[in-house]
Amino acid sequence: MTKLTLTLEGDTHILATRRFKASPEAVYRAHTETELIQKWLLGPEGWTMPVCINEARSGGRIRYEWSDGKGGSLLLTGEYVALEPFGRIVHIERFHMPDPTPDNRIETRFEADGTGTLMIMRMTLPDSATRAAMLATGMEHGMEASYARLDAMSG
């Protein structure tokens, strides 16, 4: 029911959907208010977000710094493109590994769904190459697709 789905769209998009048992307003606030973001946008178990800069306005900066408390850290930076309370957020983000990953433009929509919310998140990678690379290296799915392609070519 609330399970996360990840699907592909066109050449450069990845679509994620997830249902929540709360109003679009509550889900939107959880995505845009610093003190709420720091409670859930934490990644793997045991990580915290000591630095959360989140200027929730068009052109505003995003900077999330995570820590595992054992010396491990991770940095994400980005910018807000558009915010339409409580239905739509568009932002750009990149991880620093420390090399920056290609810019990922993300449109997140929150639609009323009964008493809950359907979140539709559409990621747009800069080109099909980047998305293809993500998929090719996704091992569970990507390598399988490559094997299938190889089989087709060998046959």
Next chain:
Amino acid sequence: MNGLDAAFSALADPTRRAILARLALGETTVMELARPFEMTQPAVSRHLKVLEEAGLITRRIEGTKRPCRLAPGALEEIDKWLAMLRRALEANYDRLDQLLAEMEASKEDGQT
């Protein structure tokens, strides 16, 4: 171009991804690679050069042959990013469910 960029560029081509998929099965030669792909050996060699420069494969010399194989840890950096994305999303939304329940509960408290 940094390492991650080079790896992404190298992986952009479907033939190169298929070559990597083949190499995941084990070391092979240019001749053996050229056959299923119905490509000339120079064409395969050009793809291998790109993969080698991106650090995704290694090649050794064995007589007149230059067998190639997946470089150890070649896809680690990108893999790390992807695994993180998937894990982060799933863990995050489970956590968000809890937070939303708490927000709802405190809202009801506030009203009573």
